[in-house]
Amino acid sequence: MSNILKKIKKANLVGRGGAAYPTYLKWQAVKKEKNFPKYVICNASEGELGLCKDIYILENFPEMVLKGMKIAMDFLGTKYAYFNFNAKYYELVRKRLDPMIKKHGDKGYVLRVFKEKPSYIGGEETALLNAIEGQRVEPRLKPPYPSEKGLFCQPTLIHNVETLFNIAKVEEGTYDVKRFMSVCGKVKNPGVFYFHENYTIEKVLHESKNYPDFDFFVQVGGSASGPVFNMEQIKEKIVTGAGSIEIYDKKMDVKKLLSKWFDFYANESCGKCTPCREGTFQLAKLVKDNKKVPWKEIMEILDTLDKTAFCALGGGVSVGVRSYLENVVCNS
Amino acid sequence: MKITINNKKYRCKENESVLEIAIRNNIFIPHFCFHEDLKVDANCRTCLVENCLDKKIVTSCTLKARKGLKVGTDSEEVKKLRKINLELLLSKHKKFCSRCKKGDYCKVFEIMKKYKILGDKYEPKKIVDKIHKMGSAAEFDPKACIACNKCVEMCEKIGICYLKLKGKGAETRISYNEDPNIDCIYCGQCTVHCPVGAIREQSHLEEVEKALKDKNKIVIAQMAPSVRASIGEEFGLEPGINLEKKLYTAFRKLGFDKIFDVNMGADITTMVEARELVERIKNGGVLPMFTSCCPGWVKFVEFYYPEMIDYLTTSRSPQIHSGGAYKTWWAEKEKVDPKKIVVISFMPCTSKKYEAKNPDLKVNGMNPVDFVLTTRELAVLLKRHNIDLPKLKDGEVDKFGEYSGAAAIYGASGGVMESALRTACYLITGKNLKKLDFNEVRGMKGVKIADIKIGKKILKVAVVGQPIPSTEKIIAKRIEALYKIDKKMKMREAHKNEVVREFLEYTEKLTEKKKAEILERGYCRRGKGE
Numbered sequence: 001m002s003n004i005l006k007k008i009k010k011a012n013l014v015g016r017g018g019a020a021y022p023t024y025l026k027w028q029a030v031k032k033e034k035n036f037p038k039y040v041i042c043n044a045s046e047g048e049l050g051l052c053k054d055i056y057i058l059e060n061f062p063e064m065v066l067k068g069m070k071i072a073m074d075f076l077g078t079k080y081a082y083f084n085f086n087a088k089y090y091e092l093v094r095k096r097l098d099p100m101i102k103k104h105g106d107k108g109y110v111l112r113v114f115k116e117k118p119s120y121i122g123g124e125e126t127a128l129l130n131a132i133e134g135q136r137v138e139p140r141l142k143p144p145y146p147s148e149k150g151l152f153c154q155p156t157l158i159h160n161v162e163t164l165f166n167i168a169k170v171e172e173g174t175y176d177v178k179r180f181m182s183v184c185g186k187v188k189n190p191g192v193f194y195f196h197e198n199y200t201i202e203k204v205l206h207e208s209k210n211y212p213d214f215d216f217f218v219q220v221g222g223s224a225s226g227p228v229f230n231m232e233q234i235k236e237k238i239v240t241g242a243g244s245i246e247i248y249d250k251k252m253d254v255k256k257l258l259s260k261w262f263d264f265y266a267n268e269s270c271g272k273c274t275p276c277r278e279g280t281f282q283l284a285k286l287v288k289d290n291k292k293v294p295w296k297e298i299m300e301i302l303d304t305l306d307k308t309a310f311c312a313l314g315g316g317v318s319v320g321v322r323s324y325l326e327n328v329v330c331n332s
Numbered sequence: 333m334k335i336t337i338n339n340k341k342y343r344c345k346e347n348e349s350v351l352e353i354a355i356r357n358n359i360f361i362p363h364f365c366f367h368e369d370l371k372v373d374a375n376c377r378t379c380l381v382e383n384c385l386d387k388k389i390v391t392s393c394t395l396k397a398r399k400g401l402k403v404g405t406d407s408e409e410v411k412k413l414r415k416i417n418l419e420l421l422l423s424k425h426k427k428f429c430s431r432c433k434k435g436d437y438c439k440v441f442e443i444m445k446k447y448k449i450l451g452d453k454y455e456p457k458k459i460v461d462k463i464h465k466m467g468s469a470a471e472f473d474p475k476a477c478i479a480c481n482k483c484v485e486m487c488e489k490i491g492i493c494y495l496k497l498k499g500k501g502a503e504t505r506i507s508y509n510e511d512p513n514i515d516c517i518y519c520g521q522c523t524v525h526c527p528v529g530a531i532r533e534q535s536h537l538e539e540v541e542k543a544l545k546d547k548n549k550i551v552i553a554q555m556a557p558s559v560r561a562s563i564g565e566e567f568g569l570e571p572g573i574n575l576e577k578k579l580y581t582a583f584r585k586l587g588f589d590k591i592f593d594v595n596m597g598a599d600i601t602t603m604v605e606a607r608e609l610v611e612r613i614k615n616g617g618v619l620p621m622f623t624s625c626c627p628g629w630v631k632f633v634e635f636y637y638p639e640m641i642d643y644l645t646t647s648r649s650p651q652i653h654s655g656g657a658y659k660t661w662w663a664e665k666e667k668v669d670p671k672k673i674v675v676i677s678f679m680p681c682t683s684k685k686y687e688a689k690n691p692d693l694k695v696n697g698m699n700p701v702d703f704v705l706t707t708r709e710l711a712v713l714l715k716r717h718n719i720d721l722p723k724l725k726d727g728e729v730d731k732f733g734e735y736s737g738a739a740a741i742y743g744a745s746g747g748v749m750e751s752a753l754r755t756a757c758y759l760i761t762g763k764n765l766k767k768l769d770f771n772e773v774r775g776m777k778g779v780k781i782a783d784i785k786i787g788k789k790i791l792k793v794a795v796v797g798q799p800i801p802s803t804e805k806i807i808a809k810r811i812e813a814l815y816k817i818d819k820k821m822k823m824r825e826a827h828k829n830e831v832v833r834e835f836l837e838y839t840e841k842l843t844e845k846k847k848a849e850i851l852e853r854g855y856c857r858r859g860k861g862e
C-alpha cells in the first residue's frame with residue numbers, strides 16, 4: 001500500500017459530502033482500473049439546505065483543497081481534474097483560485113472549472129458527471145460506478161471539498177479529526193465552526209454560542225435530508241452527514257416545516273423517476289391544499305419514495321418527517 | 333441457469349433481467365420505460381418485484397438473474413407500492429390520452445383496469461405547453477407525457493437528436509431541440525416507442541371515417557407491403573403472419589369502394605426508377621443513384637445534405653405513383669370524376685403522412701394520396717368497427733391492385749434495390765434474368781454491398797439498413813413473410829405487370845410535362861419545420 005493511502009486509512013478519513021464512505025476504499029477502486037486518463041473531481045456543489053461549510057473552506061483554504069486534488073491526481077497517476085462549482089460559489093472565490101489553478105497548470109496539471117446551475121441533485125456523483133458532460137442532469141444507473149466508468153466513461157474519483165482539504169491535512173500530518181460544521185436556523189451566532197468530530201451536538205451549540213434559550217429541536221447533516229433530534233437526544237448525538245445543524249423553535253408550525261421540506265424537494269427533484277417527480281409535487285400540494293395535515297396520504301407517498309425512488313435524493317425525503325414525528329411529536 | 337418467479341422455476345441466461353425473463357414467459361409485470369431496443373432507464377418504477385430472500389422491493393428491469401434468485405411479482409408490498417406509482421404516473425391519463433378520449437383501444441387503459449387504477453387519485457401539475465406538430469407526420473402532447481425518455485433515445489439512436497427532456501421536477505416533459513441546424517425528419521420512430529401515445533402519428537382516422545360515410549366519394553384502399561405482415565401482431569398473432577387476404581375482406585367490410593394495393597405503385601416505381609438508372613448509366617449521368625421511397629430519408633437529404641440532392645432518383649414513391657394513377661388513368665378509364673376519388677394508404681410508417689401532404693407532389697392540383705393510416709391506426713379502425721381480423725374469410729384485391737413479387741419485397745430492407753435490378757437488367761439486356769433472387773442484398777446487415785453483372789457491365793450496388801424500428805427478431809420474421817410472397821408468385825418482375833404496362837403506355841401519350849407530373853418529382857433545400 002502506498003504511503004499516502006496508508007495514512008488515509010489510518011486516519012479513518014471518510015467522505016464529507018454526506019455519505020461518509022471510507023476514502024481509502026474509493027481510492028483503491030479508482031487505482032485498480034486500467035483505463036487512462038483518470039479524472040479527479042472536486043465537488044463544490046453544496047446544494048442541500050443549511051450548508052455553507054464548503055464555500056467557507058474554499059474562501060479560506062483554497063490552497064489546501066488544491067493540494068488535496070494534486071495528491072489524489074499524483075496517487076492515480078493522472079494530470080486531469082475538474083472543479084464542479086455551484087456557479088454562485090465560483091464567482092466568490094475565482095479571484096484567489098484562478099491564479100492557483102494557473103500555477104498548477106504550469107506544472108502540467110490540467111484543472112478545469114465547470115460551473116453548474118446550483119441544484120441539489122447536481123451534487124449526486126453521477127448527476128454531476130452528466131452535467132459536466134453536457135447531458136441532462138440526472139443520476140445514472142449504477143453499476144457501473146464512477147470509479148470504473150465515470151467522466152467520459154473513464155475511471156473517476158469524486159470528492160467533496162472538505163474531504164480534499166482533509167487529504168491535504170493528512171499528508172501534512174496535521175489532521176486532527178475535526179470537521180467543519182454549519183450552524184443555522186433560529187440562532188444568535190450562525191456560521192461555520194471547526195470542532196472535533198466527536199463533539200456532541202449540544203457541545204457544538206454551547207461552544208459556538210448558539211445554544212437557544214427556548215425549547216427547540218435540531219436537524220442535523222443537511223436541512224432537507226438530515227434527521228431531526230430533540231433536546232435530550234443532542235446530549236449524545238454527534239454531527240453527521242454533510243455537517244450542518246439547524247435549530248428550529250419547537251413551536252414551529254408543522255405545516256410550515258413540511259412545506260419547507262416538500263417544496264424544496266419538489267423543486268429539486270431531477271424529474272427522472274415517478275415517485276420523486278410526481279410524488280414530491282403531490283406532497284407539497286397535499287400540505288398546501290389541506291387545512292389539517294393529511295398524514296395518511298403523505299405517509300403513503302413517503303413510503304413509496306423510500307422503497308422505490310431511483311436515487312438517494314428521493315430516498316431521503318422521508319428521513320426528516322419520520323424522525324420529526326418520532327423524536328419531536330411523539331416525545332411531547 | 334434458472335431463477336424462481338412466483339414459486340415457479342424459469343430457465344434464463346446469466347445477466348438477463350428479471351423483467352426480460354418474465355416477458356419471455358408471459359408473466360405480466362407492468363413496465364413503461366423498458367424497451368428491448370433501448371437502454372435501461374429504470375425511471376417509471378412500476379416494474380417492481382419483491383426479492384423473496386431479503387424482502388427488498390426492486391425494479392425488475394434492473395434486477396439481473398443470478399443463482400438462487402427468487403422473486404415475487406404480487407406480494408402485498410409490491411401491490412401497494414406499484415399501485416401508488418401507477419396512480420402517480422398515470423394520473424389523468426384518460427383525460428390526456430387521444431385514444432382513451434375517443435374510446436379506442438388503449439394498452440395503458442388496459443393496465444389501469446387490470447390494477448384498478450382510476451387515475452384521479454392525484455391532480456398532476458398543470459402543463460402549459462401545447463401540442464407540438466412535427467410537420468404533417470407526428471406530434472407530441474406534453475400533457476400526456478410520462479417522461480420515460482424512450483423517444484429521446486430512439487431519436488438519438490437514428491442520429492437526429494431532435495427530441496429532449498426539458499425541465500425538472502413535476503414539469504419534466506418532452507420537448508424539442510431549438511437548434512436551427514437540427515430538425516425532425518418525420519421518420520416516426522419515436523412514435524413507435526412511446527408507451528403512452530404522448531408522441532404519436534397525426535391521426536387521419538376521423539377524416540377516413542368521414543370519407544367512408546360519404547356516399548358521393550369513391551374511396552380507394554391501398555396497402556403497403558409490410559402492413560400485411562405486421563398487422564397480426566396488433567391482434568395478438570405471432571409476427572410475420574401474412575394477413576393480406578383477410579385485410580381485403582376487412583376493407584370491404586369497412587366500406588371501401590375499391591381495394592387496390594400500393595404494390596401496384598411499387599411496380600410503377602420500379603419501372604420508372606429502372607428506366608432512370610439505365611439512362612444515367614448509358615448517358616453518364618450522376619451516379620450513384622439513391623432510391624427515394626422513404627420520405628424521412630428524402631427530408632434528411634433535403635435538410636442536412638442538400639448538396640446530395642442530385643443523387644436521388646427523380647422517381648416518385650409507390651403510394652404517390654399509384655395514387656396518381658388512380659386519379660388520372662384509372663379515373664378516365666372508369667369515367668369517374670377524379671375529384672370524387674379519395675385514396676387512403678395503409679403504411680407502416682408515419683413519414684408517409686408527411687409525403688401525402690407534400691404540395692410539390694400534386695397531380696392536376698390534387699394530392700395523389702388523401703390520407704394515410706399507420707398499421708396501428710388501421711388496428712384501431714378495425715377494432716372500432718368490431719372487425720376481428722384473424723377470423724375473417726379471405727378476400728381478393730380488385731384488378732388494378734395486382735402486383736408482382738418484386739413489389740411485395742419493397743417492404744424489406746434491400747427489396748427496392750432487388751426489384752429495380754430485376755427490371756434494369758431486362759431494360760439493358762432485353763432479356764429476363766434466370767436467377768431472380770439477389771441474396772447479396774437481402775438480410776438484416778447494416779450495410780450490404782454487391783457487384784452485379786448486367787450484360788457486360790458490372791453494377792456496384794449497396795443497401796443501407798433501416799434503424800431498428802422494433803425488435804430485430806420481429807422484423808426478420810415480417811421480412812421472411814414478404815420474401816415468401818415473392819417466391820410463390822408467378823409474376824416476379826415489375827415489367828411483367830400488365831396493369832402497370834397499360835398505365836405507362838397511357839402516360840406516354842401525355843405531354844412531357846404531364847407525364848413528369850405523374851411520374852417524377854423534384855427536390856429542394858428545406859428549412860426547419862418544412
Ligand code: SF4
Nearest residue numbers: 270272273276311314
Ligand atoms: S429520486 Fe428520482 S427524480 Fe428524484 S432526484 Fe433521484 S432520480 Fe431524480
Ligand code: SF4
Nearest residue numbers: 487516517519520522
Ligand atoms: S420522427 Fe424521427 S426524427 Fe422526428 S423526432 Fe421522431 S425519431 Fe426523431
Ligand code: SF4
Nearest residue numbers: 477478480481483526
Ligand atoms: S413522449 Fe412518450 S416516449 Fe417520449 S418521454 Fe414522453 S412518454 Fe416517453
Ligand code: FES
Nearest residue numbers: 374376377379393
Ligand atoms: S420498466 Fe423498470 S423502472 Fe420502468
